[in-house]
Amino acid sequence: MRTNHVLIDYENVQPKDLGLLEGGPFKVKVFVGANQSKIPVGIAAALQVLGANAEYVTLESSGANALDFHVAYYVGVLSAQEPAAFFHVISRDTGFDPLIRHLKGKGVLAARSETIAAMPCFRAAECTEQEDRIALVIEDLKKRKSAKPRTTKTLLTTIGARFNGQLGEQQLQALLKSLCARGLVRVDGANVTYALPA
Secondary structure, three states, X not given: OOOEEEEEEXXXXXXXXXXXXXXXXXXXXXXXXXXXXXOOHHHHHXXXXXHHHEEEEEOOOOOOOHHHHHHHHHHHHHHXXXXXXXXEEEOXXXXXXXXXXXXXXXXOEEXXXXXXXXXXXXXXXHOOOHHHHHHHHHHHHHHOHHHOOOEHHHHHHHHHHHOOOOOOHHHHHHHHXXXXXXXXXXXXXXXXXXXXXX
C-alpha cells in the first residue's frame, strides 16, 4: 500500500481530525514554528497514538516563510527516498500551490489540503457513486490546465492516481467511457482531447 506523508503547517493549521490517520499508511510530520512553545494535550495525545509514524519538526529560528521552506525541503528529501509515496501538505497557505504544481509536473503525487479530512485519499474513498467519481476527475483535469494527459494510457494512470489506486481496471475504463459519452473527453486512437466545462 502506498505511503502517505502528511506534512502539517502547524503555524497555519492546528488539526482536530488527526484520528483519521490512525492505523493507516500515514507518516506525519508536524512543523512547529520557533515561537510556538506549546502544543495542546489533545493534539499531542492524537499524535502519540501514531507512535513512530509521527514526529515534530521544530524550527530553530523564525523568519519570513521559514516554515514553508522546511516543508519544501522535507518533501524533496522524502520524494527522492520514496518516489511512489503521496505527499499531503496540510495548510491554508496557498503559497504552497506552486510547489504542488511543480511536484505534479515531475510525477510526484502531491496535494495541499486545509484539513486532514479534505485530503484526496479521504475524499476519494467517500466517492462510491459514478457521478461523484466523474466530478472528482473533471475537477482534477481542470486544475491541470495545459498539463492534461495526452494519451488514453496516461489519462487512465492519472485517474487511477486520483483515487490512490483504489479502482480496478474495469472501473477506470467505465469512468473513461462515461467521460467520452458526455463529450468531455474525445479519444482518437491512443490520443485524447478535452471539452471540459468552464
